[in-house]
Amino acid sequence: MAAAANTPRDRGFSGPLERIDDCTWRIPRSYRPDMRVDGVIFADERLLPQLRSDRAPEQVADVACLPGIQRASLAMPDIHWGYGFCIGGVAATDPAAGGVVSPGGVGYDINCGVRLMRTDLDLEDVRPLLVPLIEQLLRDVPVGVGQGGRHVFPADDLRLLMQRGVPYLHDLGLATADDVSCTEAEGCIADAVPGSVSDRALARGADQCGTVGAGNHFIEVQVVDRVEDPQAAAAFGLREGQVCVLIHSGSRGLGYQVCEDALRSLRDAPAKYGLSLPDRQLVCAPVESPEGRHYLGAMRAAANYAFCNRQLLMWQVREVFARVLGRSWESLGMTLLYDVAHNIAKVETHEVQGTARELCVHRKGATRAFPAGHPQIPVRYRDTGQPVIIPGDMGRASWVMVGGPRSLQRSFGTTCHGAGRCMSRTAATKAARGRNIGAELERGGVIARSRSREGLAEEQPQAYKDVDVVVDVVHRAGLSLKVARLRPLGVIKG
Amino acid sequence: MYEMFEHTADLGIHVRAATLESLLVDAARGLTAVIATDPGRIEPTVEEHFAVAGADPAWLLLDWVAEVHAAFEVRRMLFRDFEVAVSESGLEATARGERYDPARHSLAHEVKAVTQHDLAVQPTADGWEARFIVDI
Numbered sequence: 001m002a003a004a005a006n007t008p009r010d011r012g013f014s015g016p017l018e019r020i021d022d023c024t025w026r027i028p029r030s031y032r033p034d035m036r037v038d039g040v041i042f043a044d045e046r047l048l049p050q051l052r053s054d055r056a057p058e059q060v061a062d063v064a065c066l067p068g069i070q071r072a073s074l075a076m077p078d079i080h081w082g083y084g085f086c087i088g089g090v091a092a093t094d095p096a097a098g099g100v101v102s103p104g105g106v107g108y109d110i111n112c113g114v115r116l117m118r119t120d121l122d123l124e125d126v127r128p129l130l131v132p133l134i135e136q137l138l139r140d141v142p143v144g145v146g147q148g149g150r151h152v153f154p155a156d157d158l159r160l161l162m163q164r165g166v167p168y169l170h171d172l173g174l175a176t177a178d179d180v181s182c183t184e185a186e187g188c189i190a191d192a193v194p195g196s197v198s199d200r201a202l203a204r205g206a207d208q209c210g211t212v213g214a215g216n217h218f219i220e221v222q223v224v225d226r227v228e229d230p231q232a233a234a235a236f237g238l239r240e241g242q243v244c245v246l247i248h249s250g251s252r253g254l255g256y257q258v259c260e261d262a263l264r265s266l267r268d269a270p271a272k273y274g275l276s277l278p279d280r281q282l283v284c285a286p287v288e289s290p291e292g293r294h295y296l297g298a299m300r301a302a303a304n305y306a307f308c309n310r311q312l313l314m315w316q317v318r319e320v321f322a323r324v325l326g327r328s329w330e331s332l333g334m335t336l337l338y339d340v341a342h343n344i345a346k347v348e349t350h351e352v353q354g355t356a357r358e359l360c361v362h363r364k365g366a367t368r369a370f371p372a373g374h375p376q377i378p379v380r381y382r383d384t385g386q387p388v389i390i391p392g393d394m395g396r397a398s399w400v401m402v403g404g405p406r407s408l409q410r411s412f413g414t415t416c417h418g419a420g421r422c423m424s425r426t427a428a429t430k431a432a433r434g435r436n437i438g439a440e441l442e443r444g445g446v447i448a449r450s451r452s453r454e455g456l457a458e459e460q461p462q463a464y465k466d467v468d469v470v471v472d473v474v475h476r477a478g479l480s481l482k483v484a485r486l487r488p489l490g491v492i493k494g
Numbered sequence: 495m496y497e498m499f500e501h502t503a504d505l506g507i508h509v510r511a512a513t514l515e516s517l518l519v520d521a522a523r524g525l526t527a528v529i530a531t532d533p534g535r536i537e538p539t540v541e542e543h544f545a546v547a548g549a550d551p552a553w554l555l556l557d558w559v560a561e562v563h564a565a566f567e568v569r570r571m572l573f574r575d576f577e578v579a580v581s582e583s584g585l586e587a588t589a590r591g592e593r594y595d596p597a598r599h600s601l602a603h604e605v606k607a608v609t610q611h612d613l614a615v616q617p618t619a620d621g622w623e624a625r626f627i628v629d630i
């Protein structure tokens with residue numbers, strides 16, 4: 001293997017970005033001879049300097065080289081540099097045309113995602129109890145590095161959980177029927193193959209289902225700050241002043257290990273299948289190959305584990321609210337609005353050049369956003385569109401959106417997944433020296449509690465782009481439309 | 495010796511050493527310093543042995559550091575001292591440390607994985623150099 005060049009992030013992108021409209025930019029296929037399709041990035045003038053500041057657009061061009069890629073290599077406005085694929089990237093490949101699946105197009109945290117839970121509580125109900133509530137969440141919900149969970153699954157049970165997803169937890173009395181129906185894919189992606197998950201992955205995942213983890217994962221108590229689309233908000237059961245809870249986590253060590261195992265086992269696949277790749281982290285195999293099928297089976301198993309992880313986290317949050325407020329969680333109206341993945345590869349039907357085709361859609365830091373009428377949306381939301389949940393940073397805002405009318409045509413039914421980082425962890429830590437991030441947040445009305453000082457410093461609001469700008473771009477592009485803005489009241493982090 | 499470098503969402507480790515063996519030792523120390531706030535507090539009371547197959551120095555480094563990472567993830571082992579011997583077919587290593595004890599050890603980051611993105615291991619005029627990125 002040749003040694004890679006030294007490639008720090010300060011080498012920005014100076015290639016072509018052609019304006020298609022005021023929020024869409026093209027890297028033309030002519031930019032590089034190995035590109036099979038154009039690159040298309042959703043961004044506006046406000047985001048362009050940030051966009052050009054790292055190598056993420058070059059990664060969009062890299063992904064455009066993948067065999068079988070259809071239409072274009074896409075990136076959302078929360079784009080930033082990732083591994084092989086940029087974060088915020090979307091790539092759909094056609095298995096019938098030699099299309100590949102790439103673990104790098106999903107990421108280490110398979111089915112990292114978010115879920116939003118409603119409550120019947122108003123801001124004034126929660127405000128006096130906010131500090132004890134957040135501190136109880138920190139005590140009772142496993143969060144941070146090295147924190148195992150209450151629910152430990154022996155290997156055989158873990159395989160059942162990965163096969164059946166959230167319905168398995170329903171049978172254990174840890175999920176309601178509504179929890180199941182309001183989770184993407186009803187909490188169970190078909191054709192999962194738990195037998196393809198390694199023993200090491202099982203060991204890493206045994207006590208982590210129902211744990212938040214660290215990094216950018218969190219549980220946040222929020223209030224609906226502003227409703228932008230009253231009709232959609234009503235359909236989603238949202239109103240101004242209402243308290244909600246946002247949960248952001250993924251497949252924990254189990255999923256990370258599935259990705260690591262796949263990257264290792266695919267090292268020889270490019271040579272075996274004659275694939276020429278611009279970056280070894282794009283390593284891949286044809287979807288219809290033993291290696292491709294093996295990865296997809298294991299990835300789906302990890303994805304189901306992630307749905308269960310967020311379900312168990314939500315269950316524990318319900319228990320904490322009930323304890324602190326002295327009422328059952330049912331009487332507090334703690335119901336799941338929706339749970340959606342933002343790191344996943346799924347086989348979906350999309351129209352390409354007038355023909356419906358089964359494509360392998362990679363979403364790496366990007367959220368499914370199907371419009372009204374799509375059969376894969378829960379019946380209760382089908383006339384409105386799929387709920388889309390966009391976490392921002394812990395100081396400013398998050399958003400609920402709805403799948404937009406142009407999403408299928410423009411982005412394989414996809415929108416952004418968050419604000420997107422704009423500051424490295426090292427830079428954020430340096431910027432936090434001499435400051436008390438927790439106190440700063442508290443002055444802004446946010447109670448933040450973390451297991452580690454690094455957690456708050458590295459995840460401070462300034463480390464992220466302004467989510468309002470990111471959301472505005474996807475709204476104007478018609479990928480997803482604004483429904484309600486939520487602002488944070490309290491957060492626990494690793 | 496190792497030092498951290500910046501990556502948008504994660505952390506990079508840059509290692510320089512006189513020999514490939516010492517490069518591999520320092521790479522493992524660098525990873526430990528990402529996981530634990532103060533590796534100096536790890537007591538070398540437990541010894542574990544590792545064997546990693548492979549001839550390519552970059553894959554060898556990646557797979558070795560991944561083993562050290564997995565030891566923490568699966569068995570909660572933190573290591574302070576490493577000895578590495580490299581042969582044509584791979585490496586054999588001895589690591590000394592102890593199980594993570596929340597009362598004495600403070601953890602800094604949850605490492606998802608050691609990535610192969612921009613992985614570089616190469617000889618230099620005065621030894622060896624490596625760069626790798628850990629996903630946080």
